Amino acid sequence: MVDVQGTVADGFEPVRDAFADNFARRGERGAAVVVYRHGRKVADLWGGLRDADGDGDGGAPWVRGTAQVVRSATKGVAAAVLLLLHQRGQVDLDAPVGTYWPEFKTNGKERVLVRHLLSHRAGLPALDVPLTPAQALDGVSGPRAVAAQAPHWEPGTAHGYHAQTYSWLLGELVRRVTGRSLGRWVAEEIAGPLGLDLWIGLPDAERERVGRIADVEAPAAPASAGLRVRPKRTVADAYRDPSSLTRRAFQAIDPMADENDPAYRAAELPASAGIATADALARFYASLIGDLDGSARRLFAPATLTVARTEESAGPDRVLVVNTRFGLGYMLHGPASPMLAPGSFGHPGRGGSLAFADPESGVAFGYVTNGMQKNVTADPRAQALVRALSTALAACP
Template sequence: MLEPRFSAVAEVFEQIVGKGTDRGAALCVYHRGIPVIDIWAGTADVKTRRPWAADTIAPITGATKGLLTVAVLSLVQDGVLHLDTPVAEYWPDFAADGKQDITVRWVLTHRAGVPALDKPVSSRNLIAGDSPAEALAAQVPAWQPGTAHGYHPSTGAWILDEVARRVTGSGIGKVLSDRIGEDVFIGLDEGEAVRLAPLIFPIMELMRARPKEPEFAEFSKAVFSSKTLLARSLNALSMSKVDQFNDPAFLAVGEPSMSGVASASGLAWLYASLIGEVAGHRLINPDLLDATVREESHGHDQVLLMNTRFGLGFMLPGGPLWPGETRTQFGHGGTSGALAFADPANHLAFAYVPNRISGYIEGADANARRLAVTVYEALA
């Protein structure tokens, strides 16, 4: 489905998928609560040559944090969680080693100071049913909580997942599925795996594609040194194999930071439902939305070593990872190349889901950004 005014977007999509770097992908855009672009192309599974279809889903890695945030905000909206309540009031053991004042808000806004673990958690142990809660409770903060911000690649999501379990008896994945019936998952059911587009891992291509801009210099240097806070944060979850994101057992666990799976149409529906009604359904109320998109953290990121901006759980435009097309966007990208965001000022929701690992970390994928720019040009 494609409204004629967005024909230029379809042309760019065609250049990127199949003919370009992405072997298969889908793009969905809502405007004023109505889908105006819903297109897909290419190969979903390069081994079997299965084509991408209308119902294809794919791992979205770090863009999972957008789903996590929606689940947490729904608990806030229901009065089950409170943003400025210390995590330790829900989970007493977390108070150890100077973490007693860390609030739910600080975790959502990457100000908790616990981005890494002295004892990393392995994906193999998660699949076996182990929890990272004990390691999180024992961890000493890397900086005084609340005084600075730094991206928490895994640990922030794990903290929020444990809090959800304490107050609801279920993890974030169940909270999400209870509220959303579209194609977005944290914890993939076995029967859904047949629709999955496995990620492609072009390691050498990935290395060559790393941005060379000066803003990425500190990141690029620190990521290869195992003792840096950046490397330790990225490795808080140690993968037992390179293509762990394609393992149905891992995707089924419901690891809340990067194991999410979604279709582009499901992601776009979710973000459209955050900023307005879609077929009579709205996920969060306007007052909570206003709080969600308000800047909470900005400036030099203690982990990523570049400028970043965050609202409540969502990335905000600003800095090299996501320059953005407007200052009113909010969303999240992933290393898979996925990018999903909403822009309430322009009544827009955007979701791009490919199956090719991106050249960089959350949000910096050139293909997704090129498509987003073309969408805004069509709206002008």
């Protein structure tokens, strides 16, 4: 049994019960979940070990403020940078990327728009020649590679998840527009002002706060009565094919870098290497949809919020295989990535983490784990928490 720490407001006890159940039944090692409603915290829970590869009772416990690599949940933070630059009049979402980044205008990319980068419609999910881990982290080779890459489809005509290349596409665009790296922009304009324990490029001084992640096996699902129909093709099937766009997209860095390596954590990879606490992710999304802590600290103007969650891409995803839905930088609620309600928007991280906002209910949600299970979206632990949250909201005034 894991001793769950933290508090929930009256009526949100189902979230605590589901969180404890994740340790008992769903293979959780160490995790935290935080929920805000109308800008105020209503659930703040943590438990288990700080390091997924920790040794049982001898491992360091997860404490308030433990942070973890959140993989693609970082994408939602990175997207906010471009949308805030648009809100400030510094970026035109309908301008060609080459307007800001002249070297990008090669090999049929002249008509790639800024909005295509955010909605995974640029046709650049994979590289003809994958980067080595050292190249991926150097801040130069990635942007150079995507600038030279020819699209895999006519930009704007289809969508496919840009799992790794999103880092270099958005990061370089922000640098060209602002003169600052995306990680620095987040630190100075978002994390600092809002008091978020969130980094894209972990400072040396924060290393000891971050736990180790590890791949873990999920417990076998109980046998169910009746006939189970397996999908014709899954993302796992596609990933096993070395020639597939799925495999090539996720292995744009090959071999994959060690995510526990201090050098990886210090690098700025806005697609996959953000490090955050659950509170930071939830608080970030709360700031997108309303005021925080009773004060005017909202990031997105109403028009920007509308743009962020307006559907830009829907249907068959050329990388994830299943049907997906995207706004500008955010996954939208749907079968591939269930959130709270049809108006929810946010982003999961491969293996577990999830963060999103639901403007209609005023809810912001952040879940961080160190035990990375074999999924890209719809992690069963995160989904159990979302279902519990839905139950709690249904009973709350």
